[in-house]
Amino acid sequence: MNSNSDLQIAGDILEVQHLLQPAREHPSTVSEFVGLARTIAADRAQWEQLVRYDTTTRWYHRLRTGPGYEVWLLSWVPGQGSGPHDHGLSCGVLTVLEGRLTERTERATRALDSGAQRVFAPGYAHEVVNDSLEPAVSLHIYYPGLTEMPMHAAQCAPAAVDVVPA
Secondary structure, three states, X not given: OOOOOHHHHHOOHHHOHHHOOOOOOOOOXXXXXXXXXHHHHHOHHHHHHHOOOOOXXXXXXXXXXXXXXXXXXXXXXXXXXXXXXXXXXXXXXXXXXXXXXXXEOOOOEEEEEOOOEEEEOOOOOEEEEOOOOOOEEEEEEEEOOXXXXXXXXXXXXXXXXXXXXX
């Protein structure tokens, strides 16, 4: 009978650093980008003081960039909207930080309250509008970074996914 325990055979994993995977510095999966958006949303000090409201146009600010991705902060006063558009070859995560936005596609209209997230693939066409009476703030992550935003006369909507807040 072998009296060696698994620990004796394999050794102490904490002493074998080369077997441990290093923590990734930047996200590389849809789940990790959703997690990044949630982390930023939860850290109000990181974005709250940057928000500006402009009654003449939607305000936006690039919050950060990483290898192949970028994070944008947008504000929306009542009545402002994006117009129907897609994001070219970029995937994205839209997170409502404050207020309420409405997302319209060819297939559906969704009210997006604070904390709501939408994940979308390249070519996903939608329109985002502040239909409420209060300002709203949203966070947008694009991978790869946004290089185009073609506008649409009519909407068509390849797959998008609702993300249920944790």
